[in-house]
Amino acid sequence: MRLFPLTLASAALLLAAGPAGALGGAVTAMANLVGTPAGDAGRAIFTEAPTGVLIRIEVKGLKPGWHGVHFHEKGDCSSAGFKSAGPHMHGAAAAVHGLLNPGATETGDLPNIYVAADGTGAAEFLTTAVSLKGAGGRPALMDADLSALVIHANPDDHMSQPIGGAGDRVACGIIVFGEGSTDLH
Ligand SMILES: [Cu+2]
Helix, strand or coil: CCCHHHHHHHHHHHHHHCCCCEECCEEEEEEEEEECCCCEEEEEEEEEECCEEEEEEEECCCCCEEECEEEECCCCCCCHHHHHHCCECECCCCCCCCCCCCCCCECCECCCEEECCCCCEEEEEEECCCECCCHHHCCECCCCCCCEEEEECCCCCCCCCCCCCCCCEEEEEECECCCCCCCCC
16 A cells, blocks of 8 residues: 555656657657668757757767758658758758858758767757747648758858758658657757
8 A cells, every 4th residue: 555655656757748759848759860881870859949949969970070960851761872861851942051041941951060089979959940840830840751860971061052062961860759759868
């Protein structure tokens, strides 16, 4: 009988945690990153924020230095060089790249991430250009064909077309709701 209050407390905790994907009441999604050659390259978690999507990325096994990061249009990392992920996600018919470009229309543009000498890197930043499911009228990452988080070989200069000189795609992850969404420390 002394265990009964503990059982109640556990049940309350489970109820408060809600379904998989809930983090402090916010909607979250995640992407497991695959590298080149294929292998675990880390992961990212995406949390719906009042003005956009908060992104936390932890990578491993990448070349040291700065790397461009973008949302690409399709949740498909299956082909060689991750070409199957399609072009950058963009909110208008004309795709103009670059966070520093006054005419930019791409909603998939993101800041670079820095990878240390041991091949690991981490970053957290907010984008106000997208949503997970269409909140605020912002383009949804979780649309019919989903989206991918892609990391490039080189840094993005945030200006030149079409991808800021970021080069090859070296890691890719499909953004999905799923078990583990709340798990990233
Ligand atoms: Cu890209």
